[in-house]
Amino acid sequence: MTEFRLTRELTCSPERAWTMLTDPIQMNRWSTAAIALRALGAGDRPDAVGTLRTVTLPGGRVRLKEVVERVEFARSFSYRVYDGGPALLDHSGTQEIVPTASGCTLTWTVRMRLVIGPATPVIARTVRRQVAESLDLLAELTPPESAVAPAATPRTIRLLPPLREEASRILDGQRAIAERLAASNDPKQWFARVYAYVTEEMIAACDRGVLDRPDWVLTLIPRFDAFYTRNLDAYERGEECEPMWQRAWSTCERRDERRPHRPVMAGLMSGVAAHIDADLPRAIAQVHRDRFADCDLREFLPDYLRLAPVFTAASDRLLGDLPRSHTPWWTGVAARVHPQVRDALIARRGYDVARHRMAAFASAVADSCDGRAAEPR
Incomplete structure (x- = not known):
C-alpha cells in the first residue's frame, strides 16, 4: 500500500469548503479529473454515505467508480474506489477539514495498491501530482454558499x-x-x-x-x-x-x-x-x-x-x-x-x-x- 498526504490552507469556512469538496458540480470547477454523480446517497444528498460517483482521470481512459463510506459534516469525508478495473486492488481517500483563524486547513490522504506491486509507487506519484494541481486550483476559487448540514438520524446497532x-x-x-x-x-x-x-x-x-x-x-x-x-x-x-x-x-x-x-x-x-x-x-x-x-x-x-x-x-x-x-x-x-x-x-x-x-x-x-x-x- 502506498499513501500520500497533501495539505492546503483555504480562506473560507469549513462549511463552504465542504461544499467545494463534496458537491460534484463544484468539484468540476477545480478537479483535474472529471466527476460525475451516479447516485445520491442517504437522504438524497451528494455528500452522504452511499453516494456513488464516477471519476474520469485526465486523458479519459481510466474511470474509477467511488462510494462515499464515512461522513462527518464539515469535518471528515471518506470514499473508496469499488471498481477501478482489474489492475487496481485498493484506492481510498479521506479529506479532513480543521477550522483556523483565517478559514480552514484541508488535509487529503490517499491510499492505493495495484495488482503489480512495484507499479504502485509509480502510479501514486502521478496521482499525487494531479491531486496537488487540483488543490492549487481549489485554493484560488471563491466557494459557493455553505451546504446545509444533514439531519441527525438514529444509529442503533443491534446486539x-x-x-x-x-x-x-x-x-x-x-x-x-x-x-x-x-x-x-x-x-x-x-x-x-x-x-x-x-x-x-x-x-x-x-x-x-x-x-x-x-x-x-x-x-x-x-x-x-x-x-x-x-x-x-x-x-x-x-x-x-x-x-x-x-x-x-x-x-x-x-x-x-x-x-x-x-x-x-x-x-x-x-x-x-x-x-x-x-x-x-x-x-x-x-x-x-x-x-x-x-x-x-x-x-x-x-x-x-x-x-x-x-x-x-x-x-x-x-x-x-x-x-x-x-x-x-x-x-x-x-x-x-x-x-x-x-x-x-x-x-x-x-x-x-x-x-x-x-x-x-x-x-x-x-x-x-x-x-x-x-x-x-
Missing part, C-alpha cells in the same frame, strides 16, 4: 451475539444440506457447498471487524437462507418452485460424462444468478422494512460493496474441493493470475457478479422507497 448465533445455526444447516447431497452423489452438492462458503465468508467478514454494520449483514443471512432452502425443498419434492431456482437446480443436475466440469460450472452460474437476481433485492428490502426502517438503506451500501470478495473466496474454495475430472481446464492458468484479474475476465464472458449485485441493491432501494419488498423477477 451482535444473538445475530451471530443465529447465523451460525443457519451455516450448520447449509453444511448439512451439502453433506446430504454429497452422500448420495447428487450433483447439486457443488452449489450447496459454495452457498455455505458464501455464508461462512460473510460471517467471517463480520468477525474481522471490517464492516460498519455487521448487525445488518448478520440479519440478512437468515432471509437469504429462507429463500434458498424453501426452493430446494420444493424442487426435491417435485413441487413448483420459483423460476430462477427451478432453472438453477435443474441445471445443477445435468451430467456430461465426457466433460463433467461443464454442467458443474453451468449449475454454479445458474445458482449464483438465482441468489443475486431473485433473492438479494427482496431480502435486502424486507430486512430494511422489518428491522432497519429507521435508517436510509443507502447507508448500508459501503458494507454491501465490502462483501464483494466473499463470492471470489467461496468460488476458490469450491475449486479446491472439486475432483480433478470436474475441474475446468483453465483453473491451472487462473491460479497464476490475481483473482481480481480473473474475475474481470470471467465477467466479460459469463455472469458479471459485480454488475448484477449493484443492480440488486438499486432494486432494493427502489422497493424500500416504495414501501414494499421485491418479488422475484
Whole structure:
C-alpha cells in the first residue's frame, strides 16, 4: 500500500469548503479529473454515505467508480474506489477539514495498491501530482454558499451475539444440506457447498471487524437462507418452485460424462444468478422494512460493496474441493493470475457478479422507497 498526504490552507469556512469538496458540480470547477454523480446517497444528498460517483482521470481512459463510506459534516469525508478495473486492488481517500483563524486547513490522504506491486509507487506519484494541481486550483476559487448540514438520524446497532448465533445455526444447516447431497452423489452438492462458503465468508467478514454494520449483514443471512432452502425443498419434492431456482437446480443436475466440469460450472452460474437476481433485492428490502426502517438503506451500501470478495473466496474454495475430472481446464492458468484479474475476465464472458449485485441493491432501494419488498423477477 502506498499513501500520500497533501495539505492546503483555504480562506473560507469549513462549511463552504465542504461544499467545494463534496458537491460534484463544484468539484468540476477545480478537479483535474472529471466527476460525475451516479447516485445520491442517504437522504438524497451528494455528500452522504452511499453516494456513488464516477471519476474520469485526465486523458479519459481510466474511470474509477467511488462510494462515499464515512461522513462527518464539515469535518471528515471518506470514499473508496469499488471498481477501478482489474489492475487496481485498493484506492481510498479521506479529506479532513480543521477550522483556523483565517478559514480552514484541508488535509487529503490517499491510499492505493495495484495488482503489480512495484507499479504502485509509480502510479501514486502521478496521482499525487494531479491531486496537488487540483488543490492549487481549489485554493484560488471563491466557494459557493455553505451546504446545509444533514439531519441527525438514529444509529442503533443491534446486539451482535444473538445475530451471530443465529447465523451460525443457519451455516450448520447449509453444511448439512451439502453433506446430504454429497452422500448420495447428487450433483447439486457443488452449489450447496459454495452457498455455505458464501455464508461462512460473510460471517467471517463480520468477525474481522471490517464492516460498519455487521448487525445488518448478520440479519440478512437468515432471509437469504429462507429463500434458498424453501426452493430446494420444493424442487426435491417435485413441487413448483420459483423460476430462477427451478432453472438453477435443474441445471445443477445435468451430467456430461465426457466433460463433467461443464454442467458443474453451468449449475454454479445458474445458482449464483438465482441468489443475486431473485433473492438479494427482496431480502435486502424486507430486512430494511422489518428491522432497519429507521435508517436510509443507502447507508448500508459501503458494507454491501465490502462483501464483494466473499463470492471470489467461496468460488476458490469450491475449486479446491472439486475432483480433478470436474475441474475446468483453465483453473491451472487462473491460479497464476490475481483473482481480481480473473474475475474481470470471467465477467466479460459469463455472469458479471459485480454488475448484477449493484443492480440488486438499486432494486432494493427502489422497493424500500416504495414501501414494499421485491418479488422475484
